[in-house]
Amino acid sequence: MERGPMRGPLLAVAMSLLFPGLGMAQQSISSSQDAAQSPATTDTTDRAQGRKAPAGPTDPIIVTGRKPASKKDISALVHAITPPSPNDAPLPRFQSAVCFGSVGLERSVLEMIGYRLAADAEQAGLKLAGDGCTPNILVVFTDGVATGIDTLVRRKWWLFGDRTPSEIRTIVGERGPVRAWSNSEVLSRDGEHINQGGFLNVPIASRLVSPTRKDMLASIVLVERSAVIGKTSNQIADYLAMRTLGGARPRATGPTETILSLFDGNTNRVPSELTAFDRGYLRGLYAGQANAFAWSTRGLIVERVLKEQQADPPPFAEH
Numbered sequence: 647m648e649r650g651p652m653r654g655p656l657l658a659v660a661m662s663l664l665f666p667g668l669g670m671a672q673q674s675i676s677s678s679q680d681a682a683q684s685p686a687t688t689d690t691t692d693r694a695q696g697r698k699a700p701a702g703p704t705d706p707i708i709v710t711g712r713k714p715a716s717k718k719d720i721s722a723l724v725h726a727i728t729p730p731s732p733n734d735a736p737l738p739r740f741q742s743a744v745c746f747g748s749v750g751l752e753r754s755v756l757e758m759i760g761y762r763l764a765a766d767a768e769q770a771g772l773k774l775a776g777d778g779c780t781p782n783i784l785v786v787f788t789d790g791v792a793t794g795i796d797t798l799v800r801r802k803w804w805l806f807g808d809r810t811p812s813e814i815r816t817i818v819g820e821r822g823p824v825r826a827w828s829n830s831e832v833l834s835r836d837g838e839h840i841n842q843g844g845f846l847n848v849p850i851a852s853r854l855v856s857p858t859r860k861d862m863l864a865s866i867v868l869v870e871r872s873a874v875i876g877k878t879s880n881q882i883a884d885y886l887a888m889r890t891l892g893g894a895r896p897r898a899t900g901p902t903e904t905i906l907s908l909f910d911g912n913t914n915r916v917p918s919e920l921t922a923f924d925r926g927y928l929r930g931l932y933a934g935q936a937n938a939f940a941w942s943t944r945g946l947i948v949e950r951v952l953k954e955q956q957a958d959p960p961p962f963a964e965h
Contacts, residue, residue, distance in 0.1 A: 714955040720923065721948050726897040727906065727927075729828075731860075733941040738830040738860040738893055739931055740782075743773040747781030750788050750871060755879060759785075762883030766920065767891055770928035783865045783890045791870045795825045805866065822896070822909050823870030826889040830860045835937045859936040865890035873909055881908055884920040892928050926951030 715723075731737055746763050748756045763783075764774055788794055795818050798805055806814050807829025817827050835857055867889055874882055885908040888894040896906040905917045905924050917924075930947030938946075 715923070717948060717952060720951050721944070723897070723904070723923065724927065724944050724947050724951070727894040727904075728940070728944060728947075729893045729895070731940045734856065734939055736856050736858065736860045736937050737931065737940050737943050738828065738862050739936065740772055740862045740891065741859070741936060742782070742861070743775040743779070744783055744891070745775035745779035745781045746783050746785070748785040748787070750786055750869075751874070758879040759883045759886070762880055763887055763890075766884060766887035766928070769925070770887075770891060771932040772891065782863065785867045785869065785886055785890075787869050787871045787874065789871050791823055791825055791868045794868055807863070822911070823873035824867065824889070824896075824909055826865070826867040828862050828865040828890070828893050830862050832858050832860055834858060855935055855942075856937045856939055861936075862893070865893075877908065878918070880919050881905065881916070884917075884924065885909070887920070887928065888924055892931055894927065922954040922957075923951050926954040929954075 729738060744767050746760045748760060750756075751759075768774055799814060799818060803814075806817075806827060808831065809817070809827060809829070813827075817825055835855070867886060869882075884905045888904070888906055894906060896910070903917055903921055903923065904927075905920055907913055907916050910916070920928075927947050927950075930950035931943060933950065934943055934946045
């Protein structure tokens with residue numbers, strides 16, 4: 647049976663069936679002003695386990711500076727983490743307003759993560775859905791991520807939408823405490839869908855832009871609940887922003903640091919928030935035309951990262 651695009655409403659229904667015992671925190675936030683009303687950060691160590699955090703001093707955090715990465719290093723990292731795509735095809739990204747839903751942690755923590763995600767989305771140039779929105783981005787904090795993803799493949803394979811069997815195997819085989827994917831749909835440059843005859847009306851081909859675009863319809867992330875212990879809500883949300891809004895895939899970071907290293911068990915040094923690279927990546931992805939070729943969008947991302955580095959070299963936290 648052929649799979650169709652996995653849209654937001656189907657996503658919400660499916661996840662409510664898969665996780666009936668978990669209350670979903672829906673983030674129908676209109677602007678970053680709403681996000682500013684939420685506390686900026688919290689330690690999730692005890693809240694991930696359902697306990698209240700005890701009062702008292704926290705472990706010291708040392709903030710240090712790093713030499714900005716070179717354009718060559720930035721370009722290599724951009725190519726490594728962007729979704730696989732031919733150079734003459736667009737990179738996937740959200741075109742519609744985004745709405746966040748999350749389950750599996752204490753509601754107050756989920757809400758803080760949602761507010762931060764909303765702020766990240768707005769700063770990247772995305773529109774935020776208003777009251778009563780249906781989540782098209784869903785984050786599930788659960789126990790046994792590896793087992794859970796296997797179950798989804800066997801019982802709810804349609805949740806993977808347009809992912810190919812090879813791509814699904816890559817998702818299943820990902821190491822670490824996170825599994826993430828997005829479902830997309832190819833539309834014409836002007837947003838027209840494939841017609842009933844299976845054809846897509848597109849304008850005359852151009853050497854500068856693609857006649858089609860690739861719209862993200864839904865993003866799903868499964869996170870091992872125990873993995874968030876010791877992480878702040880800002881760190882978790884910023885990591886999720888890169889995975890859901892940018893479709894980024896964690897890779898060895900080399901000389902350029904990124905919040906994608908948050909769950910890397912081989913390093914003790916991770917960013918405390920989105921880095922200049924991360925901000926540039928998200929802003930560059932959404933700055934150009936939706937139907938720009940992948941090579942053009944990657945170049946725009948690199949230039950935006952360089953601009954972000956010059957404006958605000960990011961701090962890093964060592965525990």
